[in-house]
Amino acid sequence: MIRFQQVSLMRGVKPLFDNTDLTINPGEKVGLVGANGAGKSSLFGLLRGELHADQGDAGFPSSWRVAYVAQETPALDRTALDYAIDGDAGLRRLEAELAALEAEPEGADNGHRIAELHTALADADAYTVRSRAEQLLTGLGFTQEQMGNPVASFSGGWRMRLNLAQALMCPSDLLLLDEPTNHLDLDAIIWLEDWLKRYPGTLVVISHDRDFLDGVVNVIVHIDDRKLKRYSGNYSAFERQRAAQMVLTQSMIEKQTRERAHLQSYIDRFKAQATKARQAQSRIKALSKMDELAPLRAAAEFSFNFREPQNAPNPLLVMDGVDAGYRIEQPDTHAVTTKTIVGGITFSLQAGQRIGLLGINGAGKSTLIKTIAAELQPLAGDARFGKGLAIGYFAQHQVEMLRHEESPLWHLARIAPDVREQELRNFLGGFNFPGNMVTSPIAPFSGGEKARLALALIVWQRPNLLLLDEPTNHLDLETREALTEALAQFEGTLLVVSHDRHLLRATTDEFLIVADGRLTPFDGDLDDYRDWLFRTKLANREAAAEAPKEAGGENRRGQKRAEAQDRQRLSALRKPIENRIKKLEQQMEAATARKADLDTRLADPSVYEAGNKDALRTLLADQAACAQALEQLEMEWLEQQEALETVQA
Known part of the structure; x- marks a missing residue:
């Protein structure tokens, strides 16, 4: 088991843990939650042996194998598939030793060791490792073609997926995952959730995705007031227990206040009387020894509202036969070619619609959002925008485009140059940018704080159409909840891509799906979408398994694909x-x-x-x-x- 006994830890001058205890039993799946800066990552550092407690003991059995996600990915020429398999370091060591022995000249006395290595490799499932790695990478959104590409060819988000694949490939007794869903789409999160449910070891995961935590963990450890507090159940159960605990704590504070007042009254009345001096002294001692409960710090919860749109054209947008994709200029000839990602788009956005956009990774959701936002021009067809349309577009590159050397106040003043500074300060204060923070450069801000600033800039502009592409990345639970509540009350039109199922359920009332290069209505909920993903992946595996082994093989594969498509169409009906x-x-x-x-x-x-x-x-x-x-x-x-x-x- 994992045991913390009277652990204290300082980072710089900041105390994170103070004489805290915790026990995690083998096989438990633990969600680690707490405010930003509370010490979640430092706790992982203790478990990985990178940090050492200033006081007390923190540890687990020395025989346990620990797996965690590396934060850096070197730009290697090694293929994605081989890089994932590298996560099983023990297997790689066996393979390297076997290769070295087999490369020795004939007659070397190593036959016995070679036999032992073959047995050890069989025990390590070496002969199924490529298949297992392919299944992992497929679940995380990689295509067969991408698995053969070098690691250096992938972007930062995809490299983090490769690091996650390495951690899952590693045989382990303890798995530490820090925000594993940040770089994943909804389909990959659903796959990861199922994988972790089957994981036989002990899991400790930091996550701001409440649906993910509800689906995976059976214990919550909350870092609060420099203590590690354990709660049984998933995140929703923790919220209920925490609320009840806060009510109980408040009543205890009130009771203790009454008791203190009674003791103080006795002391004031009798401490000067000789006959009562001994009793008064005992009351003084009781008062000084009383464990005074810390006042209930219902830390001001962050919340905000989208301002009411000034007008709302109806329809806001009409697309007729639009092809969404990219224009690519050839560097040598300067000829421009086009690549259609989603074709034949015919739909309209009506005032007040609240749409969630679904689809597997790479299907074209972001391409469609960019086309609606006019960041990409249609390759074909006609897109007509309503008069007075005001788009608020949030995507990750909005955060990246912020000027890091400038302050939140500078960013807001740039889009509102005629507004009094005090009004801008008040507005930013509502987004948790108080005091000096409002005039400080944003370079040292966390990813969540930068995302919060990008949201504030959108809110100020009073959009009547919100286009949100993964808006919860880097947001903590408190800010995610505030965004969810604000979107639920937003009076305009909403189109959102998100892997946060809680946000989708709370803010949308219909779904569109991007699949097979087309945009179509999806008549179902997120549970139906989960079933759809399963059927789609199953059909794709069946089609891939029908590799043409003879002249008629291609026809047979096409027949299988057609049958799978027929099954999907029937299921959709x-x-x-x-x-x-x-x-x-x-x-x-x-x-x-x-x-x-x-x-x-x-x-x-x-x-x-x-x-x-x-x-x-x-x-x-x-x-x-x-x-x-x-x-x-x-x-x-x-x-x-x-x-x-x-x-x-």
Whole structure:
């Protein structure tokens, strides 16, 4: 087990832990939460042996193998697949030793050792390692082609995925993950969540994704007031326990305040009387020894609101046969070629729509968002924007485009040059940029603080259309919750790409999906999307497994692909009908229970007494309305059953 005993730790002059204890049992999956700067990464440093406690003991069995995600990725020529396999360092050592022995001249006396190495490699599953690594990389969003590309060819976010793959490839008893979902799309997060549920060792994960924590962990460790406080259950259970604890703490503070007042009153009245001196002294000692609870610090929760849009054209945007993609200029000939990512886009954005954009990694979600934001011009078709359209566009490059040598006040004054400085300061203060921070260069700011500034600049401009591409990256839980609440109350139109399922559920009411180069409505919820991802990946694996081994192989593979597509189309037709039938059955059950209750009440003779005419009239009206509603529900249920039979036929 992992055990912290009376651990204290300072970083510089800042105390992070003060005589704190914690026990984590083998096999537990632990979510580590706390405010930014509370010491989460430092706790990981203690577990990795990179930091040492100033006082107390922190450790786990020396036989445990530890895996964690490297923060740096060298620009190697090594392929992505080989780099992932390198995570199993023990296997690589066996392979290197075997290669060295086999390279020795004939007659060398190493046959026995070679045999031992072959046995050890078999025990380490060396003969399935490439297949296992391919499955990991596929789950994290890499294509077969990308797996053969050198590490140096990938961007920073993709290199972090490779580092995550290395950590998952490493056989381990303890797995430490620090914000593993930051560089992942929703499909990769869902895959990782399933992988971690099956992980047999002890997991400690830092994450600001509450849905991810709810799906993976069974223990929460909260860093608060320089202590490590353990809570059973997932993140939602922690929130409930924490709320109850805060209420209890407040009542204890109030009780202790009353007791202190009573003791002080006794001391004041009797400390000068000789007959009462001994009792007064004992009260003084009791008062000094009383463990005074720290006042409940309901730290000011960060919150903000999007300002009401000044106007709202309707429709805001109409796209007719638009191809979204890139124009590529050839360096030698300067000829321009085009690459369509999403083609034949025909849809309109109506005022007040709240849309979540789904699709696997690389499908073209960001390309579509950029085209709507007019950062990319359509390759074909017609895009018409409503008069008065004001777009607020948030993507990661918005954060990167901030001037690091300038202050938050400078950034806001640049887009609001005619507004009084005090008004700008007040506005930025609402985004947690107080005092000197508002005039300080943003270079040392955290990623979350820079993202918060980018959001503030968007809010100031009062957009009527918000385009958000992964807005929660680098945001802590508090700021994510504030953004979610603000978006839920936003009065304009919203189109969002996010891997944060809590945000999607709370702020959107319909989904579009980008798949196979097309944009189509997705009639279902996030659970349905999870099922869709599973079916899509299964169909892709089936198609990839049908490699042409003879002349007819290509035809067979095409047939398999067509069959998979037919299954997907059938499922897409069937799923919304099945969902509607399920909802109707729930409504019928509730209506039946309601009608039975009304029938029972109407069977009571007392309701027909002279003084109950109004109540009787209400009950009869409710009974008639309930019976009519139940009849309509049953008629629609029959219609949906017929529709389902038609689709399946």
